[in-house]
Amino acid sequence: MRALLVVNPKATTTSGRTRDVLTHALANDLKLDVAATGYRGHARDLAREVARDGSHDLVVALGGDGTVNEVVNGLLHDGPGEHLPKLAVVPGGSTNVFARALGLPNDPxxxxxxxxxAxxxxxxxxxxxxxxxxxxLPDRWFTFTAGFGFDAGVVxxxxxxxRSGRRSTHSLYVGQAVRAxxxxxxxxxxxxxxxRAEGMEPVGGLAVSIVSNTSPWTYLGNRPVYASPEAGFDTNLDLFGMTRMSLLQTLRTIPQLLDSAGVGPHGKHVVAYHDLAEFTLHSQEPLPFQVDGDHLGERKTISFTGVSRALRVIV
Structure with a gap:
């Protein structure tokens, strides 16, 4: 099997020595080509090239969720298909939500x-x-989450x-969330x-909207956070929203997000939908938008689609 290993040399938790060890281990079992990313979007460009020329059977992403997202968008640039290389992931970021959702250890x-x-x-x-x-704007694929509004603003x-030199840590996210x-x-x-979704009553007044393709939504250290506990790789998309984010309502919802019992956030101001094939989120004014933790600027209208069996993953 011929594989392309896409390495993010700036991956948060993977040292150069560890990357060399991992590369050697993979090369023992695969016909391995290695490419290090040099700019934002490079992993996407590399994956798109091998998807188009059919030169590789497998693409391995070594990095965080951003690197994985770029690889996925490269592989699916021309849409899903049986001819596409399979995807494998070796976690190297600070959170690694997608890898952990697949059941992979967080240690690379x-x-x-x-x-x-496997x-x-x-x-x-x-x-x-x-x-x-x-x-x-071009479609953007996401593996575990997309956010429109508050959480994207935090990202x-x-x-x-x-960009000003701070390291990507969970305390940084918490601090920025409090400031936001x-x-x-x-x-x-x-x-x-x-x-808005076909055949359903519109719901307005959302202050936060989080779209999940799997669960957990994210992690605080080793603590999983559940925005939509029923979300999974075998269903369409889930939506969690809140029509009010007062201090009291937010303090009530945070423990529900951290509850591993599978109930999920609930209450008067919580909006939750499971297994949505298609829907749209529209804002009266431009709001921040993110996919898989990658901030994509501001938009007013975003259409979401769940695509079943979009990609094969080595697990």
Whole structure:
């Protein structure tokens, strides 16, 4: 089997020595080509090239969720198909939500061992993915989440902090979330987002909207956060929203997000939908938008589609 290993040399938790060890281990079992990313979007370009020329059977992403997202968007640039290379993931970021949702260890060395065992046993599975588009912009695939409004604003704040030299840590996300909460009083009380889906009553006034393709939504260290506990790779998309983010309502919802019992957030101001094939989120004004933790600027309207069996993944 010929494989392309796409390496993000700036991956948060993977040292150069560890990357060399992992590369050597994979090369023992695969006809391995290695490419290190040099700019934003490079992993997408590399994956798109091998998807088009049919030169490789497998693409392995070594990095965080951003690297994985770029690889997925490269593989699916021309749409799903049986001819596409399979995907494998070795976690190297700070959170690694997608890899952990697949059941991979968070340690890259352990994950490589599991990957090699899966390859020897020819284990793989087809997974559903989410696709977001609209406003004349290119579609963007996502593996575990997309956010429109508050949470995307937090992601944007974190990216800005990282550009100024801060490390990507969970405390950084929490700190920026608290600052965003304090600074978004108008939207917290009068949400500008409206949910629309065919055959369903529109729901307006959303102050936050989080779309999930799997669960957990994210992690705080090793603590999983459940925005939509029923979401999974075998169903379409789930939506979690809130029509009010007062301090009291938010303090009530946070423990529900951290509850592993599978109930999920609930209450008077919570909006939750499971297994949605298609829907649209529209805002009265431009709001931040993110997919898989990658801030994509501001939009007013986003259309979401759940695509079943979009990609095969080695697990």
């Amino acid at each position: 060395v352990e994950a490589t061992g599991q990957l090699l065992q 390859l020897s046993e020819k284990r793989s599975r087809s997974i559903s993915l989410g696709c977001a588009g609209g406003e004349g 944007g704040r974190v990216e800005e902090a990282r 909460f304090a600074g978004e009083r108008r939207h917290r009380k009068d949400g500008p987002i409206t949910f």
